Amino acid sequence: MSFASDVRGELARTPMEDACCARSELTAALLCANAITWRGRKRYAVTLTASEASTVRRYFAMLKRFYGIIGQIRALSGDTLNNQTRYQLVIPEEEAYGLLQALELLEEGALFDLRTLPVDETVRYSCCKKAFVRAAFTLCGAISHPDRDYHIEIAAPNEALAGFIVQQLNAFEIEARVSLRKSKYVVYLKRAEDISDMLSLLGAGKAMMAFENVRVKKEVSNRVNRQLNCDNSNINRSMNAAEAQIRDIRYIDAELGLDKLPRTLRDMAYTRANNPEMPLAELGELMDPPLGKSGVNARLRRISAIAEKLRCGDEVRL
Numbered sequence: 001m002s003f004a005s006d007v008r009g010e011l012a013r014t015p016m017e018d019a020c021c022a023r024s025e026l027t028a029a030l031l032c033a034n035a036i037t038w039r040g041r042k043r044y045a046v047t048l049t050a051s052e053a054s055t056v057r058r059y060f061a062m063l064k065r066f067y068g069i070i071g072q073i074r075a076l077s078g079d080t081l082n083n084q085t086r087y088q089l090v091i092p093e094e095e096a097y098g099l100l101q102a103l104e105l106l107e108e109g110a111l112f113d114l115r116t117l118p119v120d121e122t123v124r125y126s127c128c129k130k131a132f133v134r135a136a137f138t139l140c141g142a143i144s145h146p147d148r149d150y151h152i153e154i155a156a157p158n159e160a161l162a163g164f165i166v167q168q169l170n171a172f173e174i175e176a177r178v179s180l181r182k183s184k185y186v187v188y189l190k191r192a193e194d195i196s197d198m199l200s201l202l203g204a205g206k207a208m209m210a211f212e213n214v215r216v217k218k219e220v221s222n223r224v225n226r227q228l229n230c231d232n233s234n235i236n237r238s239m240n241a242a243e244a245q246i247r248d249i250r251y252i253d254a255e256l257g258l259d260k261l262p263r264t265l266r267d268m269a270y271t272r273a274n275n276p277e278m279p280l281a282e283l284g285e286l287m288d289p290p291l292g293k294s295g296v297n298a299r300l301r302r303i304s305a306i307a308e309k310l311r312c313g314d315e316v317r318l
């Protein structure tokens, strides 16, 4: 079982108590899964296709409980290329029009009289906003295992719906981006904290804990690696002093930018970098105002100390 299917499984088991949220979840499911087909005036077919049996069972139960509709569940065996079984929930054709009316998805004059986006009322309460995102993720979402990558996404079938999903996330201060991929508008998050927030928003508390555990382990091992790099840099002490100074100056330039250094240190760094072989006393004569050998030495030591702190990931105060 992948992490993504664990999350979908957990979402399929979240309680469904409120009619307002059921309506929002069903609306999102039908829109995200492209479940509605026009069959002629006031005639529609509604068929929801999902990768997990638990998903179609959830919507079966929801339709029965809140709309009195008994759907039909069937399994589609995978084709030769993709050997994955998919599951469908078919709404009886005589019930489809009434359901779309109840969800307020019909609008005279629109293409096939169908709205692209739900009416505002559908996501009026924050519980319903969450429910909307939950269904969108369940039907069109993917999440990477945190061992591999921090990534969660919802691939919406059109740009308007992607924007609508972003709005729902923004209501909970989760910032998402959208990119176009193979004719889908993909809403995605990359920051670990945002992914964690989104999992708990959806109601996947168990998956959120599993995600956090991996994340903490990864952060500890990153810190250990940084420490190792830092120890390695001590070994390099054997190189001669001038070489080490130049290496430190280059490192500061790459990590911080030499211009961030106080003026006295910055001038010293540039002078040393331009004169890699020069003895300290002569370097001091090039400075403005001129500096004795011990003054040059003191500044070069301060520069090396800054490089050392940067390497070890410590805070640098300038």
Ligand SMILES: [Zn+2]
Pocket: 018, 019, 020, 021, 022, 125, 126, 127, 128, 129, 131
């Ligand atoms: Zn609600």
